[in-house]
Amino acid sequence: MPNLLTREQIIATVPNLKRDSVEIEEWGGSVLIRELTGAERDDVELRFYKGQKTGDFRGVRVKVCLLACIKEDGNPLFDEKKDAVILDSLSAKALDKLFMKIAALSGLNPDGEKEGNAYGTILPEKTGLE
Secondary structure: OOOOOOHHHHHOOOOOOOEEEEEEHHHOEEEEEEOOOHHHHHHHHHHHHHHHHHOOOOOHHHHHHHHHEEOOOOOEOOOHHHHHHHHHOOOHHHHHHHHHHHHHHOOOOHHHOOOOOOOOOOOOOOOOOO
16 A cells, blocks of 8 residues: 555645756856746646747746746745846846756656646647747
8 A cells, every 4th residue: 555645744845845956057157946836837837828829928937937946045046026027138048948947847847758737738849948
């Protein structure tokens, strides 16, 4: 029989989001990232769903980076309101590196394989996000 977890055991994992660092040559160093929470992933998937309907995927990479780039203490590296426009003006290649690593950590596109999500869709193939 599998090891069935209790409610308390599951809730105790709250601060245990996976972390990794990504070398961003364009910026001259590494950035610490974490996986998305369930609510954050839902938001990103909804943006993809809407983007597939409209063809408009603007801001997805930046949104994901704003959510998942963190300081060593786990707090956000960027201020979502102040830094969105600044990040949007930075290297697309650098943002792609961060986005793809965060997506893999979060199960959006692990190991380059397309995974379904709650909407029955996958990451779009023609957005420049791959």
